[in-house]
Amino acid sequence: MARPPTGPGGPGAHEGSVEPGEQGRAHGGYAALLDDAAATGRRPCRAELEELRTLGEQAAVEGTTLRTLVVSHLAVARGVRPSGAGAADDVLRTMGLAVDALCEGYERAQQVAVRQQEAARREFIDDLLYGRSALGRLAERAEQFGLRLSHAHAVAVAEGPAPYAEGDAVPRSVERAVNGRFGERSILLTTKDGRMVCVVPGDQRDVLTYFAKQAHAATDAGRTAIGRAHPGPGGVVHSYEEALGSLDLAHRLGLEDPVLHAGDLLVYPVLTRDRQAMAELVRTTLGPLLKARGGPQTYLDTLTAYFDNGCVTTQTARQLALSVRALTYRLERIHQLTGADPTDPQHRYTLQTAVIGARLLNWPERKT
Structure with missing residues (x-):
């Protein structure tokens, strides 16, 4: 039957072996393990090491520091008096196995705590960003x-x-x-x-x-x-x-x-708030470009660059790697197809809004 963990002065611990201020809890059978190692060279069995791992876990849960836990067990070892050749090595070997098991259990508890904290943090972040929890509790x-x-x-x-x-x-x-x-x-x-x-x-x-x-x-x-x-x-x-x-x-x-x-x-959500009206504007204003040889994309790119450059033909032509004459021809062709003149301030706003709407609605790839 497993012996319950006891304090440094409890059963199984060597009296006076833990110095003042070292309040870590020593395993009840730990001193006996050291005595066996000193007398016979016996190593801890699997069950005994698992008891030490359990103690390490309990210490972590209770808030005992790992340093305090290790120091208290090292202090117990000072009370052991090895006799015979090789006994000291046997004691040191057992002590090393015991402390390793304690640390393993302690780290195991810490890993569980970290995973729990991470899970709680992730759940909180999901609720925070998606508003899926009661606001007061959140x-x-x-x-x-x-x-x-x-x-x-x-x-x-x-x-x-x-x-x-x-x-x-x-x-x-x-x-x-x-x-x-x-x-x-x-x-x-x-x-x-x-x-x-x-x-x-x-x-x-x-x-x-x-x-x-x-x-x-x-x-x-x-x-x-x-x-x-x-x-x-x-x-x-x-x-x-x-x-x-x-x-x-x-x-x-x-x-x-x-x-x-x-x-x-903010202007873009405003433009697409009435999606049906925007789709109708795109169809009415830019729909005729579908009849252009090679499709409407070249003319849409031309209008986008033209408006992005403040309707300055020289800068637009440079961006598109065109001559000013070629750019002027494209603008005139847009006028012929749509009936709206990009160079006319009265038509410009309608055309620019329709071009923005086409990009927002992914027209003409996604038919509006």
Whole structure:
């Protein structure tokens, strides 16, 4: 029958072997193991080592430090008096096996605790970003991670050339850089769906800017979107969704900026809020380009470059690697096909809005 763990002064321990201040708990049969090793050279059996592992686990759960646990068992060994040739080596061997088993059990408990903490943190992050928990309960859990959801918060989302996972080298390096610069002042850094996520109080947007810079530098690529600050427990979800929406817009519009601010892109959600009306504008305004030889894409690219360059023909022609004359011909052809003149201010706004709508709706690949 397994002997219950006892204190240093309990049964099986050598009296006076644990010095004051060393309050770790020594295994009840540990001293007997050492005595057997000194007398007969017997090594601990599997069951005895498992008892020591269990003690190590219990010590970790109760909050005893590993140092204290090891010191208390080493102190017990000082009371052993080996006799005969080789007895000291047998005692040292048994002591080493015992301490190794203690440490193994201690580390086992720590690994379980870490996995439990990681699971709780991941569940909290999912609930925080998707708003799947009662707001009151969510606010209580948030305080464990340094967030006060009664305040406004803003979220930045970074994507790279490859998906990120928790513990990858890039997220770790970015976290070290951000925490090294700002400390942990209510900053939550994590990964979600292959992207890095940074949540900060709404008045600490400098942290998000630095996060975006580090995320880009870590891969020499990628893009970060920063949502606006929003108050209350639902503010994190709102800001997170804005950041995700900005990344989606960047893909559809071909935006190349490494940092996107949701506040600067509000016009695009407005344009697509009435999706049916936007689709009708695209069909009516740009539909005639489907009749062009080779399809509409060349003319759509021409209009995009023309508007992006402030309707300056020389800059547009240079970007498209065309002569000014060739560009002028294309603009005239667009006028002939659509009836709208890109060089006429009265027509320009309609054409530019329709071109933006085409990119947002993925027209003409996805028929509107």
